[in-house]
Amino acid sequence: MTASLTEVADKSFDYVICGEVTTAGLTLAARLSEDPDVTVLVLEAGLANLNDPELLRPCSYGVHFGQPGYTWPHMTTKQRHCMDLEYAWFRGKGLGGSSSINFMGWGKPPTQEIDDIERLGNPGWNWANYQRFLSRTEGFVPPTETVKEQFGLNVDDWKLSINGPLKVSFPGSMSKENMVLHxxxxxxGIPLAKHPLDGDPNGAMFGPNNYDPITHTRSYAATAFLLPNMGRSNLTVLVEATVKRVMSDMAENGQYTATGVEFIYASGSHIANANREVIISSGALKSPQILELSGFGKREVLEKISIPVKADLPGVGENVQEHLLVLMNFEVKDDADFNTPDELRDPLLATRHRELHVSGLGWHTTGIVNYAFLPLKAISSRADDIIASFRDKLQKNGWNYPPGLLEQYRIQLERLETGAPELEIISYPGISGGTNPPEPGKRYVTCNAAINSCFSRGTIHATSDNTEEDPTFDPHYFEEEIDMEIVFEFVKFVRGLAHVTPLKDLVVGERNPGPDVQTDDELCEYIKTNLSTVWHTASSCSMLPREKRGVVDSHLKVYSTNNLRVVDLSILPLHVSAHTQATVYAIAEQAADIIKSNFQK
Ligand SMILES: Cc1cc2nc3c(=O)[nH]c(=O)nc-3n(C[C@H](O)[C@H](O)[C@H](O)COP(=O)(O)OP(=O)(O)OC[C@H]3O[C@@H](n4cnc5c(N)ncnc54)[C@H](O)[C@@H]3O)c2cc1C
Known part of the structure; x- marks a missing residue:
């Protein structure tokens, strides 16, 4: 049971976690409330949605989009370098945040990319700690010997923890179709990834999911961290509570001390007091807005919306980084022995498969498992020219970039130079979308081209003091031309997979982009009209030294404050080549450790 308003309004808690019943927030709440002597309040804007089969059922990609009970309907602003198109940036809304509706892939970045966080000025944020903290969350259930043998899974080498509460396993049904893609x-020519979840994802791999192999359901922040701890009398969770701002007073040391938060519940404004700390965990899309409405942000942004400036922090809502994906798929021959979930487009079969799921059978026991991570140099003869041209631009215009960004760019260029796997193919049987829609009765196979290291930097800023009004989400897609050059090269490479066996023998041809897309101009237009976020937006409250436009320090404390922290994907200073949920759990586990040790002194 979640709490009622009377249990929260005007009450005091040691820790108030805002906007979180997100991936990071619930993890943190569970860890902090392990100490029975402290009280923890979690405020979440969405519904509880606990034990809801619509969330628990795997292979339900995107079905929650547009449903206000499950997702936020965020949209980007018109993108100047993308034909003025706007793009959907849906996010999970409710207990568990985006972990309640995500696509369940479990992956980890290359070692060096996590070590780069420390290199940027954040002591303690390195691969050794990442693994140590994530091992508290991760509860890997190894596959059976048959599956290991059938798919060549050397999981014994993978160093996955088996003790954490979040179930990580291969889906109940791994099929021969997955082997065809692999x-x-x-x-x-893509090598086999030797240590896909142990710091070296370069190559082709089968990736596990956050999948409970006993119940065949989604394992996520709510099942792993909230449900097992609902009985704790020191943990209070209020849903449908939208945090507006953090209240703070100037302390004797000249810094601000957070005293509580103001939140909206049933159209009324209420207050919850914090004895120790306020922690913002509203995700990369909303955490900057809460900071800005609280008086912590870029002076011009705050003045425009008449918010008194407590601390001028020009990095709030800046340095926003994306993973991009281009939708690509092929049509399967009518007589090919290749099953795909395309049949779920038939309402009768969809009902049948929902029924089958209850018995641990059918499409809802599958997941996305086929990935390949590749360096630019492996797929394009133009790689050196692309890198040299951007390096040249930096030499000429470097002074033009905001403080700290050049250092990030140098690391990104170094990654491209040294063959870091910044490109990713995300593949599965079935169609994902594209200009040419699926035809009834036809089957498809998807090979989406994703770019995990973009140079363009976006912004997210509040445009009014109303917390229920979305901030502007402006990713500045393709503002840096190098991003389009890399995407373009990669899409051409992925198109070529149709000519490689065994896929070649199974497909009639390309469905998307499709045979009408031939010239470079046509391909660029296809890319822009079929571009998608990978839902991994990060870095809007970057953990960096203050002079490099940092928002939080390496203890995740907002600059100029004594006890206000941000704990979610927004603090990642430089994006990594991996799906992001594992990194969010690692951030939350490390944050719990930092906060606990702060009060043990
Ligand atoms: C569609 C989709 C598919 C994805 N697929 C994968 C995948 O397969 N693998 C992977 O690793 N990652 C995936 N991700 C990414 C991953 O799920 C996220 O990076 C991660 O969950 C983000 O966690 P977070 O804690 O930073 O934010 P979130 O989990 O988004 O949490 C933010 C929370 O804050 C709440 N909130 C916002 N504003 C307020 C407010 N003002 N007051 C109160 N509450 C508020 C929201 O309702 C939400 O619950 C996917 C994400 C999406 C959206």
Whole structure:
């Protein structure tokens, strides 16, 4: 049971976690409330949605989009370098945040990319700690010997923790179709990833999911961290409570001390007091807005919306980084022995598969498992020219970039130079979308091209003092031309997979982009009209030294404050080449450790 308003309004708690019943927030709440002597309040804007089969059922990609009970309907602003198009940036709303509706892939970045966080000025944020903290969350359930043998899974080498509460496993049904995709990658010259979840994801791999292999359901922040701890009398969770701002007073040391938060519940404004700390965990899209409405942000932004400036922090809502994906798929021959979930487009079969799921059978026991991570140099003869041209631009215009950004760019260029796997193919049986829609009765196979290291930097800023009004989400897609050059090269490479066996023998041809897309101009237009976020937006409250436009220090404390922290993906200073949920759990676990040790002194 979640709490009622009377249990929260005007009451005091040691820790108030805002906007979180997100991936990071619930993890943190569970860890802090392990100490029975402290009280923890979690305020979440969405519904509880606990034990809801619509969330628990795997292979339900995107079905929650547009449903206000499950997702925020965020949209970007018109993108100047993308034909003025706007893009959907849906996010999970409710207990568990985006972990309640995400696509369940479990992956980890390359070692060096986590070590780069420390290199940027954040002591303690390195690969050794990442692994140590994530091992508290991760509860890997190894596959059976048959599955190991069938798919060549050397999981014994993977160093995954088996003790954490979040179930990580291969889905109940791994099929021969998955093997076809994997073999196609290998035959295309992509090496086998030797340590896919142990710091070296370069190559083709089968990736596990946050999947409970006993119940065949989604394992996420709510099942792992909230449900097992609902009985704790020191943990209070209020849903449908939208945090507006953090209240703070100037302390004797000249810094601000957070005293509580103001939140909206049933159209009324209420207050919850914090004895020790306020922690903002509203995700990369909303955390900057809460900071700005609280008086912590870029002076011009705050003045425009008449918010008194407590601390001028020009990094709030800046340095926003994206993973981009281009939708690509092929049509399967009518007589091919290749099953796909395209049949779920038939309402009768969809009902049948929902029924089958209850018995641990059917499409809802599958997941996305086929990935390949590749360096630019492996897929394009133009790689050196692309890198040299951007390096040249930095030499000429470097002074033009905000403080700290050049250092990030140098690291990104170094990654491209040294063959870091910044490109990713996300592949699965079935169609994902594209200009040419699926035809009834046809089957498809998807090979989306994703770019995990973009140079363009976006912004997210509040445009009014109303917390229920979205801030402007402006990713500045393709503002840096190098991003389009890399995407373009990669899309051409992925198109070539249709000519590689065994995929070649199974498909009639390309469905998207499709045969009408031939010239470079046509391909660029296709890319812009079929571009998607990978839902991994990060870095809007970057953890960096203050002079490099940092928002939080390496203890995740907002600059100029004594006890206000941000704990979610917004603090990641430089994006990593991996799906992001594992990194969010690692951030939350490390944050819990930092906060606990702060009060043990
Ligand atoms: C569609 C989709 C698919 C994805 N697929 C994958 C995948 O397969 N693998 C992977 O690793 N990652 C995936 N991700 C990314 C991953 O799920 C996220 O990076 C991660 O969950 C983000 O966690 P977070 O804690 O930073 O934010 P979130 O989990 O987004 O949490 C933010 C929370 O804050 C709440 N909130 C916002 N504003 C307020 C407010 N003012 N007051 C109160 N509450 C507020 C929201 O309702 C939400 O619950 C996906 C994400 C999406 C959206």
């Amino acid at each position: 073999e196609t990658f290998l035959n295309a």
